[in-house]
Amino acid sequence: xxxxxxxxxxxxxxxxxxxxxxxxxxxxxxxxxxxxxxxxxxxxxxxxxxxxxxxxxxxxxxxxxxxxxxxxxxxxxxxxxxxxxxxxxxxxxxxxxxxxxxxxxxxxxxxxxxxxxxxxxxxxxxxxxxxxxxxxxxxxxxxxxxxxxxxxxxxxxxxxxxxxxxxxxxxxxxxxxxxxxxxxxxxxxxxxxxxxxxxxxxxxxxxxxxxxxxxxxxxxxxxxxx
Numbered sequence: 001x002x003x004x005x006x007x008x009x010x011x012x013x014x015x016x017x018x019x020x021x022x023x024x025x026x027x028x029x030x031x032x033x034x035x036x037x038x039x040x041x042x043x044x045x046x047x048x049x050x051x052x053x054x055x056x057x058x059x060x061x062x063x064x065x066x067x068x069x070x071x072x073x074x075x076x077x078x079x080x081x082x083x084x085x086x087x088x089x090x091x092x093x094x095x096x097x098x099x100x101x102x103x104x105x106x107x108x109x110x111x112x113x114x115x116x117x118x119x120x121x122x123x124x125x126x127x128x129x130x131x132x133x134x135x136x137x138x139x140x141x142x143x144x145x146x147x148x149x150x151x152x153x154x155x156x157x158x159x160x161x162x163x164x165x166x167x168x169x170x171x172x173x174x175x176x177x178x179x180x181x182x183x184x185x186x187x188x189x190x191x192x193x194x195x196x197x198x199x200x201x202x203x204x205x206x207x208x209x210x211x212x213x214x215x216x217x218x219x220x221x222x223x224x225x226x
Contacts, residue, residue, distance in 0.1 A: 050076075050170055051143050055163035057119035059101065059225045060176075062143065063163060071120050071156070073104065074128075074147040078173060079225065080139050082180070083107060083114070084207020091127040091149060098122055098151060100159050101226070105148045112213060116225055120159040122151030176224065183223065184208065187216055 050056075055063045060079035064072040075083070090106040090113070098104040104118035128147050131138040138146040153159065164172050212220060 055165050056169040057163055059117040061116055061119045063119040070150045071153050072147040073149050077142050080142045081206050082208050084210040088132045092124050094124050096124045120153050121155045122153035124149050125152045126150040
């Protein structure tokens with residue numbers, strides 16, 4: 001418990017510093033947009049809506065350290081937006097061990113099963129059934145109502161070294177959005193009925209995974225959610 005409290009204290013100081021850096025980056029990004037920076041696909045806003053204190057995995061899952069020593073895990077705003085409608089989330093049973101970078105839970109969508117990885121090592125100690133009973137609320141608040149599982153971690157110090165936080169997470173997510181736009185263009189993954197629909201010329205990619213299946217879906221999963 002003492003070790004966890006010390007860790008949380010250190011992380012609190014780091015978070016404050018990173019939040020300040022993030023605010024500066026947001027100001028610069030806003031100025032660049034006002035000057036006519038090229039249009040982006042809509043999930044770009046997710047890069048500037050990250051709450052402080054959350055750690056992000058490259059598979060678009062996040063980890064939140066709780067005062068109790070447990071870690072909440074969920075999908076980031078980008079993943080929730082491009083995922084779109086979900087029939088239900090398949091959550092693990094309590095007591096199941098999860099590993100960083102390995103599947104922890106899945107979204108079931110029109111016969112498809114899309115797995116998402118855990119950002120940390122640990123044992124599942126709670127699941128959030130509310131993401132199935134109130135899917136819209138979970139989607140609108142991915143970092144609050146949208147948590148999927150809580151785990152009792154081990155190897156947390158080593159795990160955190162491989163995650164992103166603050167300004168680094170925001171910059172990474174912005175790059176992911178650009179990469180996703182390039183992916184859609186390269187693989188011609190945008191249906192004609194979706195197309196280029198935003199007033200600024202960007203691709204409206206909300207729920208785009210609903211339109212994918214087969215090999216193209218598997219490529220997207222390997223590239224963005226692993």
